[in-house]
Amino acid sequence: MTNEELKAYLTERFPEAEIKTGPQYVEMTVVNSSLLETANQLKTEKETSFDYLFCLTGVDYPQNMGIIYHLESLEHRHTMVLKVKTADRVNPAVDTVSSVWVTAKYHEREVYDLLGVRFNNHTDLRRVFLDDDWGHPLRKDYVDEVRIVER
Amino acid sequence: MSEIKEVIINNDRLATDEYLVNMGPQHPSTHGVLRLLVKLEGEKVLNVQPHSGYIHSGIEKMCEAISYPQIIHLTDRMDYLSAHMNNEAVALCVEKALQVEVPDRVKYIRTIMDELSRLASHQLWWCVFGMDLGALTTFFYGLRDRELILDIFEETCGARMTVSYNTPGGLMADIHPNFQKRVKDYLKYFKTKLPEYDKLLSGNVILKERTEGIGYLTKEDAIEYGVTGPSGRASGFSCDVRKHVPYSAYPFVKFNEILDHRCDTYARYEVRIKEMYESISIIEQLIDNIPAGDYAVKMKGVLKLPEGEFYQRVESARGEFGVFIVSDGKKNPYRLKFRSPGFSNLFALNKMATGHKIADLVAIMSTLDLIIPDIDR
Numbered sequence: 001m002t003n004e005e006l007k008a009y010l011t012e013r014f015p016e017a018e019i020k021t022g023p024q025y026v027e028m029t030v031v032n033s034s035l036l037e038t039a040n041q042l043k044t045e046k047e048t049s050f051d052y053l054f055c056l057t058g059v060d061y062p063q064n065m066g067i068i069y070h071l072e073s074l075e076h077r078h079t080m081v082l083k084v085k086t087a088d089r090v091n092p093a094v095d096t097v098s099s100v101w102v103t104a105k106y107h108e109r110e111v112y113d114l115l116g117v118r119f120n121n122h123t124d125l126r127r128v129f130l131d132d133d134w135g136h137p138l139r140k141d142y143v144d145e146v147r148i149v150e151r
Numbered sequence: 152m153s154e155i156k157e158v159i160i161n162n163d164r165l166a167t168d169e170y171l172v173n174m175g176p177q178h179p180s181t182h183g184v185l186r187l188l189v190k191l192e193g194e195k196v197l198n199v200q201p202h203s204g205y206i207h208s209g210i211e212k213m214c215e216a217i218s219y220p221q222i223i224h225l226t227d228r229m230d231y232l233s234a235h236m237n238n239e240a241v242a243l244c245v246e247k248a249l250q251v252e253v254p255d256r257v258k259y260i261r262t263i264m265d266e267l268s269r270l271a272s273h274q275l276w277w278c279v280f281g282m283d284l285g286a287l288t289t290f291f292y293g294l295r296d297r298e299l300i301l302d303i304f305e306e307t308c309g310a311r312m313t314v315s316y317n318t319p320g321g322l323m324a325d326i327h328p329n330f331q332k333r334v335k336d337y338l339k340y341f342k343t344k345l346p347e348y349d350k351l352l353s354g355n356v357i358l359k360e361r362t363e364g365i366g367y368l369t370k371e372d373a374i375e376y377g378v379t380g381p382s383g384r385a386s387g388f389s390c391d392v393r394k395h396v397p398y399s400a401y402p403f404v405k406f407n408e409i410l411d412h413r414c415d416t417y418a419r420y421e422v423r424i425k426e427m428y429e430s431i432s433i434i435e436q437l438i439d440n441i442p443a444g445d446y447a448v449k450m451k452g453v454l455k456l457p458e459g460e461f462y463q464r465v466e467s468a469r470g471e472f473g474v475f476i477v478s479d480g481k482k483n484p485y486r487l488k489f490r491s492p493g494f495s496n497l498f499a500l501n502k503m504a505t506g507h508k509i510a511d512l513v514a515i516m517s518t519l520d521l522i523i524p525d526i527d528r
Contacts, residue, residue: 022459022460023247023248023459023460023461024247024461024462025462027460051374052374052377052390053377054377054379054464054471054473054490055462055473055475055488055490057475057486057488059477059485059486060486068460068475070462070473070475070490074374074388074389077395081460101375101377102372102375102376103375103376103377103495103498105498106494106495106498107494107495110494114211127204128203128204129203129204129207129527130204130207137209137212138211138212138486142212144212
């Protein structure tokens, strides 16, 4: 499907979601409570069949944390962006999608490590890179004590 | 008599014990500082847990404090064998955001450099793979040929590995007057050497025994785990970004996406060997046709990206490399994420190595072609 077709299809299929066309991809924002269900539908339904999660990013916005999923369908070769925002910025939590795409399990561990976002029902939520007592460096309020970033 | 029997019973009990062994962080086969916590039963691998982060350098955080042309120099330090592809990803992403169209000359040169990097990377992988399995000769063969590519890089870019040759809007400098001749000479030379690689290793009985049927990764698993690059394509996962989302001069050239459906370590080996032939063919199609023109378009002194999110995918030597920029309109990114192929590939290791012997684990890890700074970033 082209971006326009995909947008039209998603608007009809997910009426509650907020859908817009970004500079490259169709972007769909869902609420946390419907994330897992939406992800499952996007992957399993024949029309969309987004079976390949190629990027998972956590972003620290001023009011909340955002998790951004870049999805591609290998059958239809179309791409979209799925977004979810946490309710709370200080103790953020979203549902894990590792039951839908296995690779999310490890990318979510990275987001947890660097941004401190907790993923509900994640089977193995450990830090990937840093020590347990380290802060979450990609947060905007992280204090860079050794001044390695801001000189 | 009864004493001996007692000992044998104890031995049996010992043999069935499970134990945990740390492989790394200084193990030669991990090619850097990576620790694998391996659960073993005798020599059989029951579980592999990769522990990374030993050289986590916080590149994504650093990028939030520096400007876009500066970021390019950091990307060299991640996957140092695909330095040029990483540079290009950032340059393309910034160009896309600013809606800058680079001259064809730039596209051609970028693609030639991409493929030269891929050749150099696969050569290094080949020689190290041989060494991991105990064949030392490959190391000399591979490095001998790779040095010549690095010489070409040095002449044009001024650096051998951390090339930083791209810049938003084009290239840092034009190609060296000798560049085309040297590349053609090199291809002529390497085309006689590449069949030697096959002769030396590909048909070797020991290699086949060590690799065939080992480290099986189904196509479904490759997609689920996001295993891309030659490793993914050896499982039949058609994931070549050059083919599906073409960039630079890839739309102008004819090449095959190498797919293999055998899914084992040997398939991953052969895909890389075949990719070297494809790289040669791509360079040959381009090298004589580099259009005249500027090597860069004039850009502003301070680059400010419009507000929004921009994503660029490129095919590095290890798989799909992605740059995701969240911009708030300032001269440095609000958030920048690198989707590194090694990170996703690494975590499929448990799936592939479980049930095999510990020596096979080394072979499997070697065909994943891991570069640790690419994983840890």
